[in-house]
Amino acid sequence: MHNEQHVTSSETIRDIVIGMSDGLTVPFALAAGLSGAISSSGIVVTAGIAEIVAGSIAMGLGGFLAGRTEVDHYQSELKREYDEVERVPEQEKIEVMEVFADFGLSAPLQQQIADEMSKDKKKWVDFMMRYELGLEEPHANRATKSAITIGLSYIIGGIIPLSPYLIESNSQIALYYSCGITLICLFIFGYFKSKMTGQPAFSGAFKVVIIGALAAGAAFMMAKLINGK
Incomplete structure (x- = not known):
């Protein structure tokens, strides 16, 4: 008996990927940049939480508007x-x-x-x-569900790079732990994202890690350059 295996990425999985991807990368880059300019982890945490709140709302709103546009387009x-x-x-x-x-x-x-x-x-x-037309009828509550899923995924992803700063008061030391934890999570996230989308898992994981590392490194160096240290 022949069994066919097909990759089926649901809309929920897609929203989780969108939220987690930005949630891991943006706060990580922000924390790294601030760590290059200040030594207090408290300030990094405050700025990071503010960014996570704003980012999750913005991402969730974007998901909601995209979902509503999809529904309106289908109905039209x-x-x-x-x-x-x-x-x-x-x-x-x-x-x-x-x-x-x-x-x-x-x-x-x-x-x-x-x-x-x-x-x-x-x-x-x-x-x-x-x-x-190639159009599938979207679910009636698609927009709201998408907004909540993307927003929560962003928050979960954003907490990961900030967690070391909650424990270690020196931002320079906390940055080392943040880099280690976040890069590992980026690798795991990239691996499973690639598996679900039918892409080569390890190469996809390394791509996600490289993007996150480059973003954080660029933010850190820019902060150092501006701060003159």
């Missing part, structure tokens, strides 16, 4: 398709036939399918939405 196209099957049904039948022509079906069979499909307007429109 749905209304247009219903209008077209009422006004120009023959043209819509031709479009159905064109879809099946791409599958190699004969012209008589294309015509038969189009005629049968036109008897049920809902199924006809659903077919056109999916196969002509």
Whole structure:
């Protein structure tokens, strides 16, 4: 028996990836930059928490607006398709036939399918939405769920690079621990993200680590340069 394995990345997983990716990277870069300019971990924590709160709200709002746009776009196209099957049904039948022509079906069979499909307007429109426009109906609460998932993922990701600063008062020392913890988490995150999206796991993990390290390193060096130390 042949078992096929397919990668299925759900919308929730995609939102977690978006939130965690920025949550791990941005606060990490901020903490590294501040550590290059000041020695107090307290200030780093205060600034980091402020950034996490602002970032999670901004990311969540972005996810909400994207979700609402997706719903509004789908509803607009749905209304247009219903209008077209009422006004120009023959043209819509031709479009159905064109879809099946791409599958190699004969012209008589294309015509038969189009005629049968036109008897049920809902199924006809659903077919056109999916196969002509490539649109899947989004869930009604998609926008809210996306906002919450992205926002919480950002917060979870952001706490990781800040955690050493909560324990160690010297920001320079805390930075070393933060680098170690965050880079390990970035590797794990990149590994599983690559696995879920069907990409080479280890190369994907190293790419995520390199991006995070470059962002933090650039922020740290810039702070050192500006501070003159």
